[in-house]
Amino acid sequence: MKFVAIVGSLRAGSLNRAVALSAADLCDPGVELTVFEGLAGLPFFEHDVEVVAPPAPVLAFRAQLAAADAVLITCPEYAAGMSGVLKNGLEWIVGGGELVDKPVAVVTASPATTGGERARAWTTETLRMMGADVLPESMSIPVAGSKIKGGRVADEGLRAQLRGVLAAMARSAKEKAELAAAEG
Ligand SMILES: Cc1cc2nc3c(=O)[nH]c(=O)nc-3n(C[C@H](O)[C@H](O)[C@H](O)COP(=O)(O)O)c2cc1C
Incomplete structure (x- = not known):
């Protein structure tokens, strides 16, 4: 099974990247999670360009999502919303439809006690709107700086919660694959 994680922060010491990298470490055998690192390489969304010929980085992003059985989005809250780089990336895949009916878990990590829940609500x-199947196991991580050390999630309770998110992604992906097979 293939999972892709999109990290909505470009910061070197990003808490949200640490969550995505930890998720990759915590996957069960048989599940491979790849962290997509190309958000900064996507041009600003421009519909005129999209209808003529989407640029190569956009095509690569779309292909990676199309091949994923489930997607994990980890994102900071900036000014009470999702980050601009994430929103820009999502705009490029509205037209492609790669997330339609795809299981997607949204995780926000913030140093604040709210955990970035407004960014999660907006992203959801x-x-x-894009047709994604946003999983109820999505979650916000409050006071995230105290649970993340050396670029990975150190807190055992949070690691267990992340395993739960990954299990929900796998369960949903399996159900969808079985349904598709039954429908022929
Ligand atoms: C411009 C800016 C706006 C921010 N706005 C919020 C906010 O609305 N809510 C929040 O919880 N944190 C906010 N923060 C703090 C971020 O959650 C914090 O910097 C976080 O570590 C960013 O995520 P990252 O570690 O993955 O890069 C803001 C930070 C910046 C630089």
């Missing part, structure tokens, strides 16, 4: 609304 955007993803649902």
Whole structure:
């Protein structure tokens, strides 16, 4: 099974990247999670360009998502919303439809006690508009700096919660594959 993680922060010491990298470490055998590192390489979304010929980095992003059985989005909250780089990336895949009916878990990590839950709510609304199947196991991580050390999630409770998110992604992906097979 293939999972892709999209990290909505470009910061070197990003808490949200640490969550995605830890998720990759915590996957069960038989599941491979690849962290997509190309958000900064996507041009600003421009519909005129999209309809003529989407640029190569966009095509690569779309292909990676199309091949994924489930997607994990980890994102900071900036000014009460999702980061601009994530929103820009999502705009490029509205037209491609790569997230339609795809299981997507949204995780926000913030040093604040709210855990970035407003960014999660906004990201969830955007993803649902795009037809994604946003999983209820999505979660926000409050006071994230105290649970992440050396670029990985150190807190055992949080690691267990992340395993739960990954299990939900696998379960949903398996159900969808079985349904597709039954429908021929
Ligand atoms: C411009 C800016 C706006 C921010 N706005 C919020 C916010 O609205 N809510 C919040 O919880 N944290 C906010 N933060 C703090 C971020 O959650 C924090 O910098 C976090 O570590 C960023 O995620 P990252 O570690 O993955 O890069 C803001 C930070 C910056 C630089």
